[in-house]
Amino acid sequence: MMNRWHAVKRLLPMLAGLTLLLSACGRADLSALNPQGPVAEEQFGLIKLSIAIMGFVMVVVFALTFYVLFRFRRRKGQNEIPEQVEGNHKLEIIWTVIPIVLLIILAVPTVKYVFQFAEDHSKDENAVQVKVTAHQYWWEFEYPQYGVTTAQELVVPTTKRISLQLKTADVLHSFWIPSLMGKIDTNTEGNINKAYFEAPKAGVYRGKCAELCGPSHALMDFKVVAVDEAAFGKWVEEMKAPAVLPEDEHIREVFKSQCLACHAIGDQGAPTFPNLTGIGSKEAVAGVLLNGTGPGEQPVEQNLKEWIADPQRVKPGNKMPAVPLTPEELDGIAKYLAEQKLTYNENSAK
Numbered sequence: 001m002m003n004r005w006h007a008v009k010r011l012l013p014m015l016a017g018l019t020l021l022l023s024a025c026g027r028a029d030l031s032a033l034n035p036q037g038p039v040a041e042e043q044f045g046l047i048k049l050s051i052a053i054m055g056f057v058m059v060v061v062f063a064l065t066f067y068v069l070f071r072f073r074r075r076k077g078q079n080e081i082p083e084q085v086e087g088n089h090k091l092e093i094i095w096t097v098i099p100i101v102l103l104i105i106l107a108v109p110t111v112k113y114v115f116q117f118a119e120d121h122s123k124d125e126n127a128v129q130v131k132v133t134a135h136q137y138w139w140e141f142e143y144p145q146y147g148v149t150t151a152q153e154l155v156v157p158t159t160k161r162i163s164l165q166l167k168t169a170d171v172l173h174s175f176w177i178p179s180l181m182g183k184i185d186t187n188t189e190g191n192i193n194k195a196y197f198e199a200p201k202a203g204v205y206r207g208k209c210a211e212l213c214g215p216s217h218a219l220m221d222f223k224v225v226a227v228d229e230a231a232f233g234k235w236v237e238e239m240k241a242p243a244v245l246p247e248d249e250h251i252r253e254v255f256k257s258q259c260l261a262c263h264a265i266g267d268q269g270a271p272t273f274p275n276l277t278g279i280g281s282k283e284a285v286a287g288v289l290l291n292g293t294g295p296g297e298q299p300v301e302q303n304l305k306e307w308i309a310d311p312q313r314v315k316p317g318n319k320m321p322a323v324p325l326t327p328e329e330l331d332g333i334a335k336y337l338a339e340q341k342l343t344y345n346e347n348s349a350k
């Protein structure tokens with residue numbers, strides 16, 4: 001008895017630790033357990049329903065088990081073999097029918113929502129259409145209604161439904177915004193998946209790749225930036241404004257020849273790889289180097305330098321080479337890019 005109490009006492013700190021850990025699972029920008037939009041809310045409803053049913057089954061089964069263990073335990077001096085029971089129609093019917101009823105309760109809303117979430121809104125003119133392309137290890141967002149393409153930050157208005165058509169440019173990935181919608185795979189062209197979500201509350205939500213896709217899979221993050229309608233309109237305008245290239249002639253030439261072969265900025269360059277328009281006011285560089293002054297964050301210029309100097313160190317296996325630059329060129333380009341700020345979302349601009 002004494003020993004058992006010791007074991008319990010030793011487990012207590014671990015239980016306390018786990019409770020603390022789990023209590024951090026409700027982050028509004030990151031957690032499926034703290035839904036911030038209607039799609040995520042309905043999905044959370046399904047999670048709660050299945051947990052409730054499973055919890056109920058567990059309690060009943062455990063209670064019966066302990067009752068039987070206790071009630072029919074072997075008593076002192078009891079040496080004969082107890083009565084052997086084989087088959088009991090009443091009981092067998094009961095424990096077949098109850099699980100069937102439970103499964104039906106689980107199946108009806110699940111099937112209903114599976115079909116609802118697969119609804120095709122790609123022809124809906126009132127929805128914001130976004131073509132999502134997953135790349136090792138970044139996300140491309142094209143807005144055909146507005147003629148804008150961006151990367152890593154999915155800017156959306158709070159007032160509209162966002163209709164997604166998703167595909168991959170290389171291997172399979174999975175698009176996931178835990179607090180706004182569940183996962184949806186990105187397949188190759190010809191097998192486009194559709195999904196939708198709404199983000200009625202302004203804010204920044206974290207997105208993830210949820211399909212192991214290579215060495216930097218865990219770094220394939222993106223953000224959803226939900227803003228009001230006016231700010232969204234302003235964002236579209238700012239994205240389409242002509243580029244202002246670096247003032248310094250040498251830096252400008254290096255930037256044009258070394259960077260714009262792959263990247264676009266404003267109306268300049270090739271949009272094959274992430275569009276750098278407004279890179280100075282994004283939440284992160286390359287999705288993972290968080291901009292800002294909080295814990296784990298750095299000023300954007302610092303993050304740009306870190307990224308451009310050695311992209312492979314930040315995200316092993318990504319498709320951006322380390323471009324040979326002198327320290328002055330690196331400084332000049334990082335400073336120029338850090339100044340590329342959009343003002344549509346002043347509140348959260350870094």
Ligand code: HEC
Binds near residue numbers: 260275284285315
């Ligand atoms: C061969 C093509 C290529 C060249 C050349 C190139 N990049 Fe990139 N760049 C990429 C790719 C691919 C990514 C996405 C990497 C990832 O996140 O997986 C990227 C990402 C970036 C990002 C992060 C973008 C974002 O939205 O967060 C910045 C900033 C950047 N590059 C700057 C530069 C600069 C500055 C140069 C020139 C010195 C340059 N790149 C040259 C291919 C290139």
Ligand SMILES: [Cu+2]
Binds near residue numbers: 137172173209213
């Ligand atoms: Cu991925």
